[in-house]
Amino acid sequence: MRQYWGPHAEFGILRVADDQTYWYWYGYAAMPERTVLDDELGAARERFAGWAAPVHEVLAATAPDVVMRHDVHQLPGGLRRYTTGRVVMIGDAAHGTLPTMGQGAATALEDGPCVGLLVGAPVAAGGRLAPALDGFDAARRPRCRALARSSVASGRFGSHPGGGWQQSVRNSLMRLTPTSAVLRGSHAAMGWTPPQPASPTY
Numbered sequence: 001m002r003q004y005w006g007p008h009a010e011f012g013i014l015r016v017a018d019d020q021t022y023w024y025w026y027g028y029a030a031m032p033e034r035t036v037l038d039d040e041l042g043a044a045r046e047r048f049a050g051w052a053a054p055v056h057e058v059l060a061a062t063a064p065d066v067v068m069r070h071d072v073h074q075l076p077g078g079l080r081r082y083t084t085g086r087v088v089m090i091g092d093a094a095h096g097t098l099p100t101m102g103q104g105a106a107t108a109l110e111d112g113p114c115v116g117l118l119v120g121a122p123v124a125a126g127g128r129l130a131p132a133l134d135g136f137d138a139a140r141r142p143r144c145r146a147l148a149r150s151s152v153a154s155g156r157f158g159s160h161p162g163g164g165w166q167q168s169v170r171n172s173l174m175r176l177t178p179t180s181a182v183l184r185g186s187h188a189a190m191g192w193t194p195p196q197p198a199s200p201t202y
């Protein structure tokens with residue numbers, strides 16, 4: 001995947017099949033929430049007119065009827081607890097975060113097996129539900145909160161700054177950042193492995 005950062009926006013391009021490319025942009029749009037434009041593709045072409053050639057190429061190759069644009073919402077910090085009563089909250093409902101690290105769906109998918117391993121397994125073995133739910137919350141909330149914080153930081157550094165000197169400073173800092181530091185950050189986000197099934201508490 002290639003990602004381009006520019007004033008108040010980022011643009012991502014990912015080839016998903018030999019004849020299909022997925023692209024997205026995320027950024028600040030100076031318009032009221034729920035605004036629908038007659039020509040979303042035209043607006044995107046206009047907005048990214050000064051960007052790199054591959055951005056123009058994918059926009060030029062896109063049909064107008066396949067473009068979707070949505071307002072982006074986040075739950076700053078996420079819920080104070082991911083479980084309440086007999087209910088477990090997962091995915092964006094528990095920890096909706098900015099898309100700047102591409103971890104929203106990933107953490108929602110992590111939540112799924114964790115419900116089975118940390119709640120389902122101990123309860124099926126005869127354990128009480130309440131401690132199992134506490135265990136799920138204790139395992140998931142710190143990780144998802146940390147990723148949400150990193151997503152905000154990544155946005156502030158990457159796609160939120162305006163044009164001019166802010167872009168120059170950001171680009172210079174990026175050039176100075178060792179690849180190993182970037183890889184360490186990526187691994188912290190994406191190197192997740194599922195927990196062992198929790199033991200029942202009677």
Ligand SMILES: Cc1cc2nc3c(=O)[nH]c(=O)nc-3n(C[C@H](O)[C@H](O)[C@H](O)COP(=O)(O)OP(=O)(O)OC[C@H]3O[C@@H](n4cnc5c(N)ncnc54)[C@H](O)[C@@H]3O)c2cc1C
Pocket residue numbers: 024025026072090091092093099101102103104105106107108
């Ligand atoms: C621009 C952008 C790029 C992103 N890129 C990435 C990425 O690269 N990688 C990544 O991991 N994540 C990415 N994400 C985040 C990802 O899309 C979300 O985190 C993920 O979709 C959350 O999944 P979810 O199932 O929790 O919620 P949702 O996908 O919102 O699903 C909830 C579903 O519940 C339905 N629903 C709501 N209310 C009801 C109701 N009362 N009854 C029945 N159904 C209901 C909704 O219609 C919806 O279908 C991106 C997000 C954005 C905005």
